[in-house]
Amino acid sequence: MSETAMAGGTRRLQIWRGDLTGGELVDYELETEPGMVVLDAVLEIQRSQAPDLAVRWNCKAAKCGSCSAEVNGRPRLMCKTRLDHLPADQPITVEPMRAFPPIRDLVTDVSWNYRVNKQITPFTPRENLKPGVEINEKGEFLIDQADTDRMSEFRKCIECFMCQDVCHILRDHRMHNRYYGPRFMMRMASLDMHPLDGVDRLDQIADEGGIGLCNITKCCTEVCPEGIHITDNAIIPMKERVVDQRHDPLLKLLGCTPNKGRRKPPPRAETPEL
Amino acid sequence: MSEQSIEHHDYDVLVLGSGGSGLRAAIAASEAGARTGLVCKSLLGKAHTVMAEGGLAASLGNVDPKDNWSTHFQDTMFGGKYLNNWRMAELHAKEAPDRARELEHWGAVFDRTPQRTMSQRAFGGHSYRRLVHIGDRTGLEMIRTLHDRTVHSDVDVFMETTITRLIKDGERVVGCFGYRRQTGELCSFSARALVLATGGSGRIYKITSNSQDCTGDGYALAYEAGAQLVDMEFVQFHPTGMVYPPGVAGLLVTEAVRGEGGILRNALGERFMERYDPKRMELSTRDVVARSIYTEVKEGRGTPHGGAYLDVSHLDSDYVKRKLPSMYDQFLELAGVDITKEPMQVGPTCHYFMGGVKVDADNGASRVPGLFATGECSGGMNGANRLGGNSLGDLLVFGRRAGIGAAEAANASGPVSLPAEQVAEAQAEIEGFLHGSGAENPFHLHRDLQKIMGDGVGIFRDREGLSEAIGKLEELDARAANLRAPSDRLDYNPGLQLCREVKNMLTVSHMIARGALLREESRGAHSRLDHTGYSDYWGEHNIIIDGDSTHDMSLTPTPVVKRDELDELVEARKEAEKAS
Known part of the structure; x- marks a missing residue:
């Protein structure tokens, strides 16, 4: 891994939208910058495409532990997970943690x-x-x-x-x-x-x-x-x-x-x- | 929504903010017998204090036995360019050791000396090795310790709750109003005394080490309630933030990297601090190092990503991993850089607000009866520039004092109630954000605000740039009157959250830009290209801010309040600096 390996480009994300009563994966596409992490992508989608997308985050430095989610089925800190470390040929799924009740979208209780x-x-x-x-x-x-x-x-x-x-x-x-x-x-x-x-x-x-x-x-x-x-x-x-x-x-x-x-x-x- | 019922709570003391100072204040108020509530925007334990890495400055003298409170006081005053509140600098230097020991008794675990006492590390501007620490995650250790102490005391905690307005009865603050973020349900609190511990406002800049929550809520709430603020123009740009990749630009690289022996070089390989501060080199004060890096980059000697190189690869690799574990992880994970083998690229990032609510040093009381402030939300302790390690001491010393002060004020007060018309006004504001006729998108307004502040009110300032920024901020004022969340749903609505936060940040930005324009000199963290030297007049004056709105903000130069008994120490330090 090195700086030169960082890639940008168009990526597709599937983000779980819903609440305690149920939900589904929703498709989003966005242009990414080199070195972007999953949280950057989610916040960009929130800013430009889905302003009511609920996500809990705070330090964006892997120090507060707020932005936990299941990325491609595995629990990860969204702020510490680089898009270019995830397979480029498939959409990135982002879901809330399953051991806790969903409040809305990526935010759990x-x-x-x-x-x-x-x-x-x-x-x-x-x-x-x-x-x-x-x-x-x-x-x-x-x-x-x-x-x-x-x-x-x-x-x-x-x-x-x-x-x-x-x-x-x-x-x-x-x-x-x-x-x-x-x-x-x-x-x-x-x-x-x-x-x-x-x-x-x-x-x-x-x-x-x-x-x-x-x-x-x-x-x-x-x-x-x-x-x-x-x-x-x-x-x-x-x-x-x-x-x-x-x-x-x-x-x-x-x-x-x-x-x-x-x-x-x-x-x-x-x-x-x- | 007008029929919506409002959840109500009543406390003797209510603390807003769950960072170190808020938790310490709540613990102190509760121990003093006050029924205490704690309100925080996020989950408990997530506050910006967790980002503090280097350590807690306290003159324990465990590593350098010659250290004592008076040297710590002198260092703080020198670092602050003598604009500090003398009494705060004194109390801090005297009480920090007790507060550090107290934390240990509450379960905090710090690195040790060979004699098994708390170890202390060197840091910029401190004459002795003074910072109590645990690796490079001292803030997390403190927040977890205080968090556990709080939940095992009688403090009621309201997590993910946003306060949008303080409520007054006559001259006195008697409570506040807001909503629960998870549900959007409105809530009000009555309190005989209220402590603002809401931290700083780094999110007014795009490049910042600050958490999402750092939106200057306390500064704006206090201003609107009639409190005075002091020296808001002094914004600390930490010299070393990450500059690449773009998504992490601004992320903090702890000063402990330099404390442990890290070397700064420019693209030509020159150890450029030799030109700016040959005596202290990398461990010069933060304002000097930040300006030096900025100047190197501006003059064309920057790294490929527009920063300076910070190198620890000459140190033993195991030592680096042990002493700077989170820096090692951070660079490996986010930038693909192994810091034990290659240099980091770093540049200045907005980090800390020296200014804040003007308070009584001894008890944290603002000018407004019933209203207290502490930690980064309060101003004065750090003058024109804060030394690393002094914020963690500050929040313990003055968090405790504000908690006790608030409990005493609550004790002396009769029952309070919230005037209905003010509750209705606060409710109408939130209603407007959700269902009003405005169409101003808070995300866009925030982005524009960050650009104005970065362009015109950054690390170097001049009259032209500041005047232009103020003009643009006034344009934002008009737009802010039409803010509306892009979605009107109540539960966990990020747009609703940002509406009020953007208004707060706008108020804070006005204070900084106007203070920076008025202060025609360069001192500490405030650097004017058109007034590059110290001014004797401004060296003796703080800028006090108050007013009713951003339109009639008044800024008043006010002489620094000195203390005779400390004069000798301050003069001795000034002489010593002149001699060297």
């Missing part, structure tokens, strides 16, 4: 994600942090760069919700009330790995969060625009911890399963509905 986020206990520093080891005299945390790097991978997330969109548990099985989805597994992983966090998150990860439902197909990892290893680095280590702590045969034999007696009731009713 992602509010469920915000309700899930609210369920997750926020970072809470441990009480009695060790002076000089965990906190200095100015009240600043003392943390290793290695810990920072580990958490930072997950904190790169821009909440485009494309991992949620491709997750089978959410997209195909519609189990939004039983599984928080990769985005929030990752969020809990970043909190869980914070060396100074004082919350035992295991129950929430396993029960309300429903980590057991993930069957490790790694679809989330494949679509992440930030290249976060969601499955390998966030979900699998947490799955292992759940298994270790909940099902350790020796601990069971001794009757001291760490979370025994503190288990929360089955959470189905209190997790947010889609």
Whole structure:
């Protein structure tokens, strides 16, 4: 790939127009400039051909995660997807994310994600942090760069919700009330790995969060625009911890399963509905 | 639509805007016991703050132990060419360290020193390595931390809600009016105190690093409500935006690229900053670097795509990928350039508004009772030019102060209600955008506005160009009276959204062009080709703007308010600059 490979020319787009009651792909044709991204094309169509075309976007720099859509059937940030990287001999389809209800055209109702986020206990520093080891005299945390790097991978997330969109548990099985989805597994992983966090998150990860439902197909990892290893680095280590702590045969034999007696009731009713 | 019911909410404190300053204000107001609402045009966590890359300036002294608040204050004043609000620069320098530490306690994660404290990086105009950071995505880290803090506090959040008008009862702001973007349903809010945290107005230029939302709503709403604005002529053009391909022109290339050792060259291979600022070179202040690149291009030494080369290929490739990961991705993905092997091409892009609503430094209060402003929406802290890293500190320090100030004002106020005739007027405006008799397309008006501002009110200005621009803006005023959305549907209507935003941007453009015409000197981000030097008079004066409409906008030179106790620091810095 290089600058010289950038092509313009006439392209055909098929954009999904509709709302909760239904919709269809509508054909548009436009002259493109070299290096144009899908969002440029959609906004040009909005300006010149379809002024009521609804699209959610903001930074146009792949930093805010607003313009997620399914381009040629694959979830992508429209602002980061170049037209000349898509096959030139066929129309480009642009559809809203399917795991969430459409509001109109390319805009979906992602509010469920915000309700899930609210369920997750926020970072809470441990009480009695060790002076000089965990906190200095100015009240600043003392943390290793290695810990920072580990958490930072997950904190790169821009909440485009494309991992949620491709997750089978959410997209195909519609189990939004039983599984928080990769985005929030990752969020809990970043909190869980914070060396100074004082919350035992295991129950929430396993029960309300429903980590057991993930069957490790790694679809989330494949679509992440930030290249976060969601499955390998966030979900699998947490799955292992759940298994270790909940099902350790020796601990069971001794009757001291760490979370025994503190288990929360089955959470189905209190997790947010889609 | 007149029969349409209006959704109504009542708060002690209402914050408009969910960028860093809005979130910090909402958290502070809520902690102070105020029933707090937060309204934002987009989804939560998408605000322009996520674009901030380099870091948060705070004199922690973790890397350079000699650093302290007074040096940070001096750097800020020097960067701002001494037009700053002295008290704001002081408070910012003194409080930023506490605000940075507080963020860590709320879960933010920053890069570390070998001693395991927060690491700090060098940035243009800062005497010491001062910017707390995480890679090149510091703004995202801050917004996510504040976002989580907000949703776990008692703040009610209204996402994708656009406010079109502030509502006053007598002299006091008592609420606002707007609509929910997803449905087009009208809504009103009454509030005992209202905080504007709506950011800047970069979308008045075609080439900008700013998000779609940055349409100067707060500046226009405040102006219409009778507030004063200060120094709107100072628009920061960030020196390094992408120049190619066309679709991404203006996209920010973080200053951290230069902070980490990036070198600027022209098409002849010359390290041209040697000619403009041999002492600071690439890490000179943003106004100087932007003008230098512009001049190189204008004089024929630009790159094939009309910029300068910015090169990090001499640095270790793994180091570049670790310290500048999003820049690496951005260029590879969007321009097909591997920055570890070849240089980037960059040029100036509209980035930040130093001017804004004139506020009380201590509590963010505007001249209008009940109305507060903070962050980029407020003016004064940064004077004629903002140092990189000072906006993230600014939004924490003054977001918190405005939130507390608003909560106190709300506490002191009795119940408020919205005068019916003003609600009806606000409703009629939206009705007009949808069903009025006008035929002016907001998309076209916006495009024309961007052209006028780019041509006449850009990085270099002169009397002729500014006068011509003002004339053209007046023509747009007439057209703006006939704005109508191309579609009248209510749900998620982009044309409706742009109608009011274009009006706001037009008001802001008038302020900038008129301020730029009045200020007959070159200072900081404001460069006049017909007045190239500093003027002693203007070096002591801010331009205060107020009025009832764009037609009777009044601009008043007003002496900079100094503080005796800081005089020694400022004079010492001026002397040091003269000596060097």
